[in-house]
Amino acid sequence: MLLMEVIMEEAGAFSGCSSTTAVGDRANFMYDWNEWETVSAEEWALLPSAGVVADDFHELVEAMMFSTGDDVFQGPSAVGLESVSHTASYNSSPSSMASSEDEAAVVSRDDKGARLVDLLVAAAEALEGPQKCPELARVILVRLKELVSQAAATGGATSMERLAAHFTDALQGLLDGDVGGGGRRKGSVRHSADALTAFQLLQDMSPYVKFGHFTANQAILEASAGERRVHIVDYDIAEGVQWASLMQALVSRPGGGPPPHLRITAVSRGGGSRAVQETGRRLAAFASSVGQPFSFSQVRLEPDGERFRPAGVRLVKGEAVVMNCILPPTTTTSSGSTQSVASFLSCAAAIGARLVTLVEEEAEETPGEAEPVVEQKGSFVGRFMGELRRYSAMWDSLEAGFPMQGRARGVVERVILGPWIAGAVGRAYKEAVSGEQKEGRWGEWMAAAGFGRVEMSCFNHSQAKLLLGLFNDGYRVEEEGCNKLVLGWKTSRLLSASVWKPPLPPPPPPPPCLDSSPLPLPLPLPLPLGAFDSYEISDFFYD
Amino acid sequence: MFPAASRKPPSTSMNSASHERSPMCVQGDSGLVLTTDPKPRLRWTAELHDRFVDAVNQLGGPDKATPKTIMRVMGVKGLTLYHLKSHLQKFRLGKQPHREFNDPSLKEAMDLHRNTASSSRIMGRSMNESLHGTEALRMQMEVHRRLHEQLEVQKHLQIRIEAQGKYMQSILEKAYQTLAADQGLGYNKDQVGGDQVGFVQDTMGFHDLQLFGGGDLHLDNLHQVHLNQPLDHGLYLTPNDHPSSALIGKKIMATSHDPYITNPNEKSPFNWDDEDDDDDNLHVGKQEELHQNIGNIAPGLIDAAAANGRRMVVDVYEAKPMISNAGGSEGSTKMDRPSPLRDHPLSMEGINAMLIGGSFAQ
Numbered sequence: 001m002l003l004m005e006v007i008m009e010e011a012g013a014f015s016g017c018s019s020t021t022a023v024g025d026r027a028n029f030m031y032d033w034n035e036w037e038t039v040s041a042e043e044w045a046l047l048p049s050a051g052v053v054a055d056d057f058h059e060l061v062e063a064m065m066f067s068t069g070d071d072v073f074q075g076p077s078a079v080g081l082e083s084v085s086h087t088a089s090y091n092s093s094p095s096s097m098a099s100s101e102d103e104a105a106v107v108s109r110d111d112k113g114a115r116l117v118d119l120l121v122a123a124a125e126a127l128e129g130p131q132k133c134p135e136l137a138r139v140i141l142v143r144l145k146e147l148v149s150q151a152a153a154t155g156g157a158t159s160m161e162r163l164a165a166h167f168t169d170a171l172q173g174l175l176d177g178d179v180g181g182g183g184r185r186k187g188s189v190r191h192s193a194d195a196l197t198a199f200q201l202l203q204d205m206s207p208y209v210k211f212g213h214f215t216a217n218q219a220i221l222e223a224s225a226g227e228r229r230v231h232i233v234d235y236d237i238a239e240g241v242q243w244a245s246l247m248q249a250l251v252s253r254p255g256g257g258p259p260p261h262l263r264i265t266a267v268s269r270g271g272g273s274r275a276v277q278e279t280g281r282r283l284a285a286f287a288s289s290v291g292q293p294f295s296f297s298q299v300r301l302e303p304d305g306e307r308f309r310p311a312g313v314r315l316v317k318g319e320a321v322v323m324n325c326i327l328p329p330t331t332t333t334s335s336g337s338t339q340s341v342a343s344f345l346s347c348a349a350a351i352g353a354r355l356v357t358l359v360e361e362e363a364e365e366t367p368g369e370a371e372p373v374v375e376q377k378g379s380f381v382g383r384f385m386g387e388l389r390r391y392s393a394m395w396d397s398l399e400a401g402f403p404m405q406g407r408a409r410g411v412v413e414r415v416i417l418g419p420w421i422a423g424a425v426g427r428a429y430k431e432a433v434s435g436e437q438k439e440g441r442w443g444e445w446m447a448a449a450g451f452g453r454v455e456m457s458c459f460n461h462s463q464a465k466l467l468l469g470l471f472n473d474g475y476r477v478e479e480e481g482c483n484k485l486v487l488g489w490k491t492s493r494l495l496s497a498s499v500w501k502p503p504l505p506p507p508p509p510p511p512p513c514l515d516s517s518p519l520p521l522p523l524p525l526p527l528p529l530g531a532f533d534s535y536e537i538s539d540f541f542y543d
Numbered sequence: 544m545f546p547a548a549s550r551k552p553p554s555t556s557m558n559s560a561s562h563e564r565s566p567m568c569v570q571g572d573s574g575l576v577l578t579t580d581p582k583p584r585l586r587w588t589a590e591l592h593d594r595f596v597d598a599v600n601q602l603g604g605p606d607k608a609t610p611k612t613i614m615r616v617m618g619v620k621g622l623t624l625y626h627l628k629s630h631l632q633k634f635r636l637g638k639q640p641h642r643e644f645n646d647p648s649l650k651e652a653m654d655l656h657r658n659t660a661s662s663s664r665i666m667g668r669s670m671n672e673s674l675h676g677t678e679a680l681r682m683q684m685e686v687h688r689r690l691h692e693q694l695e696v697q698k699h700l701q702i703r704i705e706a707q708g709k710y711m712q713s714i715l716e717k718a719y720q721t722l723a724a725d726q727g728l729g730y731n732k733d734q735v736g737g738d739q740v741g742f743v744q745d746t747m748g749f750h751d752l753q754l755f756g757g758g759d760l761h762l763d764n765l766h767q768v769h770l771n772q773p774l775d776h777g778l779y780l781t782p783n784d785h786p787s788s789a790l791i792g793k794k795i796m797a798t799s800h801d802p803y804i805t806n807p808n809e810k811s812p813f814n815w816d817d818e819d820d821d822d823d824n825l826h827v828g829k830q831e832e833l834h835q836n837i838g839n840i841a842p843g844l845i846d847a848a849a850a851n852g853r854r855m856v857v858d859v860y861e862a863k864p865m866i867s868n869a870g871g872s873e874g875s876t877k878m879d880r881p882s883p884l885r886d887h888p889l890s891m892e893g894i895n896a897m898l899i900g901g902s903f904a905q
C-alpha cells in the first residue's frame with residue numbers, strides 16, 4: 001500500500017493535531033479508505049449509467065442527519081471510522097452485490113449519497129470543533145472531489161453529487177481563502193448577463209423569489225391603502241424586481257384614481273452604489289412605462305460595520321414609510337452582516353415606519369427528540385448541516401419541477417445556488433469561529449425587541465397558495481403566528497415572509513446634547529443576544 | 544325539493560366515482576345512500592361528495608388528508624375507511640388533468656369551481672331542508688363572497704407576475720445589448736459561454752410567451768405544465784429536448800380559440816375601464832420596443848440555433864410570426880393584440896361568468 005505509507009509519513013508532519021494516537025487513528029482511517037476506494041470503482045461499474053435519479057435526496061439527508069445521528073457526530077476520527085466501517089460493510093463483498101444487481105443499485109445509490117454526506121460532515125467537523133484539524137479536512141475534501149468527479153465522468157453527476165460538489169467547494173474555500181471566509185466576493189457576478197439569465201431561470205422554476213416579493217408587496221399595499229405617498233426604504237434592492245410588480249399593483253388598484261406617489265430609498269453598501277443607481281434608473285423607466293409616479297434615492301451604509309444611519313434618509317411629510325428587508329440574497333451572494341441588519345431594523349421607529357416587511361431563510365423547526373444531543377445549534381457543524389438540508393431541499397424542488405431540464409437547472413445551480421452555498425457556509429463558519437452567534441431567526445429577534453405583529457391577510461395567504469399552485473405541488477405554504485407565511489418544500493422549511501410594525505417609542509427622555517432632530521428618539525431596543533454591539537442613542541444621529 | 548341522487552353539476556360527476564348505474568337507491572337513516580342490489584354499495588351523491596371535498600379542503604388538500612381524518616371531520620355514520628380510501632384515491636387522480644379535457648382553462652375553471660363552489664351547493668341544498676330563509680341567504684352570500692375573493696386574488700396575481708416578467712425581460716435585454724455592444728459583434732457564443740446563448744434563447748422564448756401570449760396563457764400553461772407530467776416540459780428548451788416546444792406554440796394558437804375569451808367589448812362585472820387607455824398605450828409602446836429588440840436579437844440567435852441543430856427552438860420562433868417578421872406585428876394571432884393585459888381578464892371573466900352561472904344552476 002504505497003499510498004498508505006505516504007500517508008503515514010505525512011501523518012507525522014501534521015501540525016495542530018493533538019496526539020499520536022489520533023494520528024494513528026487517522027492513518028487507519030486512510031487505510032480503510034484505500035480499501036474502500038478499490039471497491040467503489042467496481043461498484044460504480046454496477047450502477048446503471050443514466051437515470052439514477054435521487055428523488056428524495058434531501059429525505060436521505062434528513063435520515064442521515066437524524067436517525068444515524070449517534071454514529072456520525074462523535075468527533076472526526078470516530079466519524080471517519082464509524083462512517084467508513086458503516087459503508088465499508090456494504091462494500092466488503094462486491095461479489096454478493098453483483099448478484100442482486102437491482103438491489104445493489106438502490107443500495108449503492110443511497111449508499112453513495114450517504115457516503116457523500118458523511119464525508120461532508122466529517123470535513124466540517126474537522127474544520128471546527130474540539131478536535132479540529134485542517135489537514136484532515138483537506139484530505140477529506142480531496143476524497144470528496146474524487147468521488148464527485150468520478151461520478152461526473154462515468155455517467156453524468158446526479159443531483160446529489162452536484163450538490164456535494166458545491167458544498168465541497170465551499171469548504172475548500174474556507175480552507176484556502178480566508179479562514180474568516182466569505183468566499184468569493186460577488187461584485188463581478190452581479191449584473192452580468194449570465195447571472196441575470198440564471199436569476200431569471202430561478203424565478204421561473206421555483207417560487208422562491210416571487211413568494212417573498214409578492215407577500216411583502218401585498219402587505220405594503222394593504223398598509224398603504226388610501227395614502228397619497230408611499231416611501232419604501234429597501235435594505236437590499238438588488239435588481240429591483242420586487243418593485244416592478246408593486247408598481248403594477250399600485251397602478252391597478254381597484255377603485256380607480258391615480259396611484260400614490262412611490263418613493264424608494266435604497267440602501268447601498270461598500271462599492272455597490274453604482275449598481276444601485278443603475279437599478280434606480282431601470283425602475284424609473286419601468287415606472288414611467290406603467291404610469292406610476294416615482295422617485296428614487298440612495299443612502300449608504302457606514303463603511304465600517306455597515307451600519308444604517310436613519311438620518312441619511314430624507315423624509316417627507318405625509319408619506320407612509322415602509323421598511324423592506326429581504327435577507328436571502330438574490331443576485332448577490334452575501335446578505336448583510338448581523339450587525340448591519342440589526343442596525344437597520346432597529347431604526348424602524350426612528351424613521352417613523354409604519355410597517356416592516358421581513359423575508360428571511362427559515363430553519364427547520366427543532367424536531368425535539370430527533371435532534372442529536374451532541375450537536376449544538378450554534379456550532380458550525382450544526383449550521384453546516386442545516387444548510388445542507390436546506391439546499392438539498394431546494395435541489396430536489398427544482399428537479400421535481402423540471403426533471404427534464406437538466407441543463408437549465410445546472411445553470412441555476414452553478415451560477416446562483418453554488419455561490420449561495422459558499423456564502424452560507426462561509427457565514428456559518430465566520431460566526432461560529434468569532435463566537436458571534438445569532439440564535440434563531442430575525443423574526444424572533446424582532447418579537448423580542450418589541451415589534452408588533454401585523455396580521456397577514458387572507459388575500460395574502462390565498463395569493464401565496466395560488467402562486468405555489470403554479471409550481472410543483474410539493475411546495476407548501478403555512479401560516480405561522482398571525483403575521484408570517486412560511487414557504488417549504490415537502491417537509492423542509494425554506495423561506496418565511498413576515499410583517500411587523502415598529503415598537504412604540506417610550507415617552508422621550510430629555511434630549512441629549514446634540515442638535516435637535518425632528519425624528520423621535522429611537523427606542524434603545526433590548527437586544528436579547530449579548531453578541532451584538534449595544535447601540536447608544538448618539539449612534540443614530542449624524543456627527 | 545332537491546332530489547338527492549339526480550342533478551349533479553358536471554364537474555363532480557366527471558370526477559366522482561358514482562358513474563355506475565345503480566338500479567335503485569335508498570336513503571338510509573344515516574343519511575347515506577346505499578344501493579339495493581345484493582351487495583349494498585355506497586353511492587357517492589353530490590351532497591356526500593361535497594362534504595367530502597369540504598373535509599379534504601379543511602385538512603389541507605387531497606395530499607394531506609387521510610381517510611381516517613376525513614372520516615372524523617365528516618362525521619357521517621356508516622362511512623367506513625374503505626369507502627373513504629377508494630374515494631380519496633379517485634379524487635386525487637381526478638385532480639390530475641383529465642385527458643378528456645383538452646382545454647386547459649376549462650380544466651382550471653373546473654378545479655376552481657369544484658373546490659370553491661362546492662360549499663355553495665351544500666348551502667343550496669341544506670337551505671331548503673333545515674334553515675330559515677335569511678340565514679341561508681347570508682351563508683350563500685358568504686360563499687359567493689369567498690368565491691369572488693379567490694378570483695380577485697388570481698387576477699391580481701396574474702398581473703403582478705406579468706409585470707415582474709416584463710421588468711426582468713427589460714433588464715435581460717439591456718444586459719445583452721451591453722454585452723453585444725462591448726464586443727462589437729453580434730452574440731459571440733464564446734463570450735457568453737456557448738451554453739448561455741442557448742439559455743438566452745430559451746429564456747427569451749419563454750418570456751416572449753409570457754408577454755405576448757397573454758396572462759391566461761401564462762397561468763394556465765404553467766399550471767398545466769407543472770401538473771401534466773407526461774407531455775409538457777417544454778418550458779426550457781435544452782438541446783436534447785423534445786418537441787414540446789412546438790406544443791407551446793400550439794398552445795398559444797389554441798388559446799386564441801378559447802371559448803372562454805369573450806368579446807372584448809363586453810361589459811364585465813370586474814371593472815377594467817379605468818385602466819384601458821393607459822394599458823393600451825403602454826403595451827403598444829412596450830411591445831414595439833421589444834419587437835425591435837427581438838428583431839435585432841433573433842436572427843443572430845436563430846443562426847446560432849440552426850448551427851447547433853436546435854430545431855426545436857426555431858420551431859417555437861416560427862410559431863410566433865412576429866419574430867420571423869422582425870418588427871412586423873400584423874400577425875393575427877392572439878399575442879399581437881395591443882393590450883394583452885386586457886385580454887386575459889376577459890378570459891377570466893368568461894370563467895367567472897361560467898362559475899357564477901354554474902353555481903346558480905342548481
